[in-house]
Amino acid sequence: MRIGFEIHVQLKTESKLFCPCPTNYWEAEPNSNVCPVCLGLPGSKPHPVNEESIRKALMVALSLGMEVKPKILFLRKHYFYPDLPSGYQRTSTPLAVNGRLGKVRIREIHVEEDPGRYDLKEGLVDFNRSGVSLIEIVTEPDMTSVEEAETFLKDLHLLLTYLGVILNPSVVFRVDANISLEGGERVEIKNINSIESVKKALRYEILRQKRLLESGRGVKRETRHWDEARGVTVSLRVKETEEDYRYMPDPDIPPVSIDPSLVEELRSSLPELPWERKERFVREYGVDRTVADALVRDKALGEFFEEKAGEISPKFWAEFLTSRLKGELNYRGLDFSAVPSKEGVFLIAKAWHDGRITKEAAVELLRKLLDGEIGDVSAEIEKFSVVENVEDVVREVVEAFPEVVEDYRKGKKAAINRLVGEVMKRTRGRADARRVRELLEKLLS
Amino acid sequence: MRELVKELKSGELLPSEHLEEVIEKIEEREPRLNAFISLDVEGARERAKELDKLVRSGRASGLLFGLVLAVKDNIAVEGMRLTCASRMLENYVSPFSATAVERLVREGAIVIGKTNMDEFACGSSGETSYFGPTRNPWDEERVPGGSSSGSAVAVAAGMSDLSLGSDTGGSIRNPASFTGVFGFKPTYNLVSRYGLVDLAMSLDVIGPFSPDADGIALSMEVMAGPDGRDAGVQRSLSFLETFDAFDPEGVRVGWGEGFLEGVEEPVRRHFERFLNVLDSIGAELVELRVPPMEKVWPLYYLIMYPEFASAMQRYNGLTYGLRGEGSNLYEVIADARGKGFGREVKRRIILGTYLSMERYEKSFHERGVKLRRGLRAEVKKLFEEVDFLTSPTVPFLPFRLGERLDDPVKMYAADALTVLANLTGIPAINVPFGREGRLPVGMQLMGRWFEDDRLVAMARFLEGRG
Numbered sequence: 001m002r003i004g005f006e007i008h009v010q011l012k013t014e015s016k017l018f019c020p021c022p023t024n025y026w027e028a029e030p031n032s033n034v035c036p037v038c039l040g041l042p043g044s045k046p047h048p049v050n051e052e053s054i055r056k057a058l059m060v061a062l063s064l065g066m067e068v069k070p071k072i073l074f075l076r077k078h079y080f081y082p083d084l085p086s087g088y089q090r091t092s093t094p095l096a097v098n099g100r101l102g103k104v105r106i107r108e109i110h111v112e113e114d115p116g117r118y119d120l121k122e123g124l125v126d127f128n129r130s131g132v133s134l135i136e137i138v139t140e141p142d143m144t145s146v147e148e149a150e151t152f153l154k155d156l157h158l159l160l161t162y163l164g165v166i167l168n169p170s171v172v173f174r175v176d177a178n179i180s181l182e183g184g185e186r187v188e189i190k191n192i193n194s195i196e197s198v199k200k201a202l203r204y205e206i207l208r209q210k211r212l213l214e215s216g217r218g219v220k221r222e223t224r225h226w227d228e229a230r231g232v233t234v235s236l237r238v239k240e241t242e243e244d245y246r247y248m249p250d251p252d253i254p255p256v257s258i259d260p261s262l263v264e265e266l267r268s269s270l271p272e273l274p275w276e277r278k279e280r281f282v283r284e285y286g287v288d289r290t291v292a293d294a295l296v297r298d299k300a301l302g303e304f305f306e307e308k309a310g311e312i313s314p315k316f317w318a319e320f321l322t323s324r325l326k327g328e329l330n331y332r333g334l335d336f337s338a339v340p341s342k343e344g345v346f347l348i349a350k351a352w353h354d355g356r357i358t359k360e361a362a363v364e365l366l367r368k369l370l371d372g373e374i375g376d377v378s379a380e381i382e383k384f385s386v387v388e389n390v391e392d393v394v395r396e397v398v399e400a401f402p403e404v405v406e407d408y409r410k411g412k413k414a415a416i417n418r419l420v421g422e423v424m425k426r427t428r429g430r431a432d433a434r435r436v437r438e439l440l441e442k443l444l445s
Numbered sequence: 446m447r448e449l450v451k452e453l454k455s456g457e458l459l460p461s462e463h464l465e466e467v468i469e470k471i472e473e474r475e476p477r478l479n480a481f482i483s484l485d486v487e488g489a490r491e492r493a494k495e496l497d498k499l500v501r502s503g504r505a506s507g508l509l510f511g512l513v514l515a516v517k518d519n520i521a522v523e524g525m526r527l528t529c530a531s532r533m534l535e536n537y538v539s540p541f542s543a544t545a546v547e548r549l550v551r552e553g554a555i556v557i558g559k560t561n562m563d564e565f566a567c568g569s570s571g572e573t574s575y576f577g578p579t580r581n582p583w584d585e586e587r588v589p590g591g592s593s594s595g596s597a598v599a600v601a602a603g604m605s606d607l608s609l610g611s612d613t614g615g616s617i618r619n620p621a622s623f624t625g626v627f628g629f630k631p632t633y634n635l636v637s638r639y640g641l642v643d644l645a646m647s648l649d650v651i652g653p654f655s656p657d658a659d660g661i662a663l664s665m666e667v668m669a670g671p672d673g674r675d676a677g678v679q680r681s682l683s684f685l686e687t688f689d690a691f692d693p694e695g696v697r698v699g700w701g702e703g704f705l706e707g708v709e710e711p712v713r714r715h716f717e718r719f720l721n722v723l724d725s726i727g728a729e730l731v732e733l734r735v736p737p738m739e740k741v742w743p744l745y746y747l748i749m750y751p752e753f754a755s756a757m758q759r760y761n762g763l764t765y766g767l768r769g770e771g772s773n774l775y776e777v778i779a780d781a782r783g784k785g786f787g788r789e790v791k792r793r794i795i796l797g798t799y800l801s802m803e804r805y806e807k808s809f810h811e812r813g814v815k816l817r818r819g820l821r822a823e824v825k826k827l828f829e830e831v832d833f834l835t836s837p838t839v840p841f842l843p844f845r846l847g848e849r850l851d852d853p854v855k856m857y858a859a860d861a862l863t864v865l866a867n868l869t870g871i872p873a874i875n876v877p878f879g880r881e882g883r884l885p886v887g888m889q890l891m892g893r894w895f896e897d898d899r900l901v902a903m904a905r906f907l908e909g910r911g
Binding site for chain 2: 078
């Protein structure tokens with residue numbers, strides 16, 4: 001099985017690729033971020049290419065270790081659709097070629113403009129998105145399973161997040177996947193809008209193709225459409241009826257030269273990339289590689305780790321974030337950005353680390369914090385802080401429950417749990433349960 | 446032209462007085478000539494009154510103060526229709542102005558209306574307009590040339606002082622020649638095309654018509670130069686300075702038999718006279734081996750048709766323009782385009798679509814672009830030997846209405862001598878030069894890239910010499 005992708009990413013730029021209109025299409029009134037250029041009105045001409053788009057595209061290319069082309073042309077790709085106001089989409093020749101992410105080779109990256117948004121049911125078009133800068137990242141068909149495909153897309157997403165080039169965090173990717181099974185031809189699946197959907201579409205398609213191959217009907221070369229609602233792929237066209245886009249260099253756009261000094265400047269000022277940060281965390285803070293990996297996979301989490309790493313044992317802190325906090329977040333289906341008080345998280349970890357509260361208290365505090373039940377974290381920690389007179393409480397409990405003590409002494413060892421529980425209750429969880437048990441065992445032996 | 450502006454600024458002739466003279470001409474001749482698609486007489490009168498006030502308060506300024514301007518209907522003027530002489534855009538009103546128009550208006554020009562033309566500039570006779578043909582003011586049974594037919598006629602018949610046209614294969618120079626006015630095609634990328642409706646983007650230019658060379662220099666002074674809204678325009682020139690300082694003595698002018706293939710007898714005779722006049726003003730004539738025009742102009746079609754088909758994609762009735770009907774997307778589009786376009790436009794779209802298809806080994810357009818590079822190199826060589834090249838503008842005289850409409854090959858022959866300038870990007874001007882009977886004859890001068898200022902200055906010395 002071979003899987004490859006064409007991935008479209010909207011680039012974070014102030015203005016559109018060929019006009020000065022703003023790019024926040026998803027939050028603006030329909031058809032308010034438009035001008036004659038991005039509406040394709042008669043007589044409009046593209047303004048000079050937005051430089052920020054080229055810079056951002058180059059950053060992606062360089063971080064994938066690609067070879068940058070000295071010059072690009074913008075081509076016209078012709079087709080009719082209501083969201084495409086000029087009847088052609090402007091798309092560049094490759095800006096960079098031959099890169100790699102993990103085991104997947106990247107064939108090329110080019111820049112293009114996004115069409116508008118067409119609401120088929122209402123028959124309405126919103127052109128706010130028309131002309132927004134996109135990059136298309138084309139991979140070689142190097143993935144051999146759905147899991148590998150997922151890993152690749154997640155790694156790519158992480159990289160783009162680190163580069164800060166994603167325009168709209170709620171969209172991120174639009175993916176065309178191509179997949180071929182041993183003995184069948186290549187099938188392209190268009191219009192997949194999230195990593196989860198890519199997995200679904202691939203699984204569906206693998207099943208479909210396997211059945212065809214097993215029944216001896218064969219898989220022919222075709223383009224299919226992913227129907228998200230129904231969870232199936234539907235044939236769009238077969239090879240014989242492939243559209244002819246009549247690609248032609250756009251005479252209105254002079255060739256864009258890529259300044260080698262710009263490339264060098266960008267190369268030397270690339271932000272730290274996820275895999276680089278991971279290695280550094282291992283090196284500088286002595287955390288385990290898997291823990292470091294978990295830290296960098298959530299950019300903000302990793303950054304918060306580093307912000308406080310000097311005030312606490314880094315290993316303890318890293319474990320706290322990646323197992324305790326992550327666990328609680330996953331349970332609630334949240335990510336780090338949803339934490340109400342990040343400082344509070346640190347205070348809890350620190351209090352536990354310093355022995356001022358018990359592990360149980362730390363966990364409880366963390367839960368309360370995430371559930372929005374704590375206002376003043378410091379005050380709450382105070383309430384939970386470890387009681388000094390735990391021995392007194394243990395003695396109290398032993399006196400108060402003679403029959404339980406009797407049971408224990410008769411050999412019913414589990415009875416001690418009842419006593420531990422009672423101590424914990426009387427100290428409102430601020431005692432260390434293990435130490436309480438030890439004290440009890442000593443007292444009753 | 447600058448004399449007239451001086452008068453208008455001084456109050457000797459108030460802008461509104463001058464405008465009324467022009468309107469009188471329009472009332473007299475327009476019903477027969479059909480040079481305009483839209484007229485904005487009231488808007489022009491209001492603007493003239495504002496200019497009058499400036500004169501009275503001594504604040505009149507602007508290089509084109511009070512001049513009446515007509516604009517080809519494929520160039521956008523804010524708030525006016527932009528029909529391209531097509532049913533497709535019959536009711537389309539442009540929300541913005543072309544840079545060239547904006548600049549002329551800023552310098553005091555008054556827009557009187559939008560002129561008739563061949564539909565989407567597809568034609569060389571002014572006959573393919575959805576709004577009916579324009580007539581030649583010197584012989585109303587004959588064509589005025591095209592595609593900027595109305596703009597040439599407006600100036601020739603005194604219905605405007607200046608006008609704007611567009612030139613893709615000769616669309617300014619051809620009607621200028623047929624109507625006896627100056628018509629100028631600037632170097633490609635000297636004037637912003639922002640606001641010009643595309644025919645073939647790598648060939649199109651906006652340029653002026655004027656009864657004199659001075660009006661060409663004046664309007665070019667204002668229009669030339671970058672505007673940030675057309676990525677290609679990066680250079681500017683000082684037309685008036687060059688115009689006033691130029692001396693034709695010793696200037697080398699090249700011509701060659703290749704430019705005369707297919708040129709009909711009366712035109713050829715006038716061309717010989719033209720060479721004599723050039724000689725008499727001190728120019729040095731150089732006979733050259735020039736690329737034969739009959740071999741050059743087929744190349745024009747390899748490039749023009751595919752670019753035109755591409756440019757026309759946006760006219761599908763989905764966002765604006767004539768709305769189609771049908772049960773699916775393609776029917777709706779086909780219906781709009783079927784009804785909205787005339788025959789010549791359809792012919793060009795179909796040919797252009799085939800010529801740019803990828804199913805051919807290499808698209809014909811791609812081959813055309815390659816051949817064009819060779820042609821440019823050849824022309825560059827010629828310009829190492831001479832300052833200007835000259836030829837007749839059109840190989841024949843204005844023909845009768847309807848005579849060539851059904852014969853594209855004959856119609857296309859009108860472009861034979863003008864397409865060279867578009868294919869290579871060089872500037873070229875039509876110089877009105879004498880008459881054959883009542884019919885005007887025009888001669889063409891072509892110059893080096895971005896030496897437009899010198900070319901216009903040279904044309905001045907040939908003014909009134911026919």
